[in-house]
Amino acid sequence: MGICADDGQRLWAVERGAGAPVVCCHGGPGLWDMFEDVTLPGRVIRWDQRGCGRSAPGGPYSLARTVDDLDAVRRAFGLERMALFGHSWGAQVALRYALDHPERVTELVYVSGVGLGGSWHAEFLENFLARLGADRPRWEELRTRERTPDEDRELAVLQWTTDFADTSRAREHAEGMATPWFEVNYECNAAIAAEEPRVWREPELVAECRALTVPVLLVDGAADIRPRRAVDSLAAALPSVDRVVLPGVGHVPWLEAPREFYAAVSGFLTRTT
Template structure:
């Protein structure tokens, strides 16, 4: 599909049920919801965000532009009002979209997001290094060198193993298949803009949000879950589900529990 500023986005609809629009993590990565199974009830609307994966490799990379792209995907699939499911950075993007267009979002599923503030990063770094264990030396070596494409993938897989409590190698390999170049420009630009947004502004905006929100946390996520507490407190209509013994990608580690949480929250047709 083509956005209003002429950028080509890859998008796909999987399944035949009710539509749910998915926003993947990153920034600068691509859709990894090919392993997401919500059963026959839902049709997954998936897409690669601009500059990444199978979408056109060009910006601009701003929060406003990314929100507009979410709306373009919704409109491109002929949807008036739709539930949105976002993971990690995509959870923040889904939240920003709901704040901008609440009349177009019937519900938000906020999966493994990092909340509204930025003081979680030091604890995350400590948890990450501890989770890497003896892989840390190779990860640091790759980080410091000029990498070819095979080494880029190796670095990502090493990094992603820390996001899981068990079977990290297998799950990280699944996330890296298929593999596309990471868009570091998009990652840097969007991360900087997010850090520049004061938490108090987002809290005030969330207090006025009438869209029902489900927050799903893996209790063992290396991103500290207390970082999401201010978001939970600010939302007028919120449900929070914590999955014990689960890391950053709960639909891979506990697919049944994850699916049950989503299905219980979203109203049936």
Template sequence: MASEFPVETAETVETAETVETDDGVRLWATRVGQGVPVVLCHGGPGLWDMFGDMADLLKNVATVHRWDQRGCGRSDRRGPYTWSRALADLEAVRRYFGLERMVLAGHSWGAQLALRYALDNPGQVSGLIYIAGTGIDPGATWREPYQRNFQERMGGRLARWAELKGRARSEAEEREFCVLQWSADFADNGLEHAEGMASPWFGVNFDCNAAINAEDKLTWGTAELHDRCRACEVPTLIVDGEKDIRPRWSVNSLADALPRVSRVVLENAGHLPWVEKPAEFRTAVGDFLTRRR
């Protein structure tokens, strides 16, 4: 079912489409390019697809499918917000686009979503691209160094961020708060890049964020998850930014567990490496995708 949301890219115009889930939630989605089918899973939880520039980088080697998760961005703002529902929604996207097999690419929390789907449905996944994730150990193992790195990267912006964090915020202040926080995710020009992330602005779904993060604490880092990763035969590319404030050693738990994995660390790049090092990102991911044809 088509809807009226044109999205301009560098060379084409994508027409947004509507994926309807089995419980009636309408998910925004779009696709562009030619080649191996790739489905992108955005981070958060509670954010929205910010991968227009990534799609432009890859559209000559892949058909890139983007979507907003339920409750996020241009999709219906309705729960429930659970891991099982997120996985079912991703399956609805695959079925809507008629993909027998796909490469899954996930960023940050979306990398966890892509990984979990690949573990559950290896027959539908020809490859996994795990971008700026945090591995499969509990979050507590890396949270403290992440917070120290965040404060150091924020520098003089930290006081204003802390002021906004500690009180109720207007919509404009909500956007300012997020831009300030996201600015720490870049090695250079953080505020400029974070403004790009927030444009257009759809508002963060904090209810979704809280619900799924609470479930993460109960299910992530288990011995069962490690065992499932050791048995996973899906070819995987891990892509990191060297200067991501989330410590890169946290990803070792996943890299050490997967039997078919390669890893690329991009120098002088942060949490969104395709933004700061687009040519290097395109080369690394493009090489991986050409082997999935």
């Protein structure tokens, strides 16, 4: 389904199932919806963010613009209120939307987000390079030169292998995430990363989160290379929060622990509906 944002930009979206609506926000920035294999209860709506995946090319790109596009998805599907399911960068988008429009959100499922501050970056990079291991020379080569489309996919797969704790299946999972393949929107990624210090400031966010009455479920993989301590201040600030930490699981918990992940998420959504 093609829908239009308030500035006329076309966004790709799809729905399946019936019942209470759950709108998904994918990771990135600059990537696309990879939730085809995620099982959620209810009427599940997925979409590709502006300029990414199956949505029309072109910006502008910002956190505020992404939040406005999410509201366009809500309106296009005729929803007064909805649950939000966000993964990684998408968890940040979903949280920002809930803070801006709490009256439109029934529940928030925040999966593998990076919390309220930016202090996690240095530790993440150290963990990322360590988990790359023998793939680091090839990754270094690819990232520092012009690439063919096939090499661009190879670079993404190498990076995504670090998102999995089980190294014996990491390449398999990463290849699955890259199939089907859409070009990474590096312009989008750079624009949103550049604004982070200005728009994502922990002291202000803590104060906003303390006033949020929407029920929130935090789901973490204990072996995520993004340090989970970065989410501690978010968990402490939210007045209505549950937190599930899955042992031996990385950044994409529905692939490494599907039964445990579904039990946590479905239990939360059906309990609070």
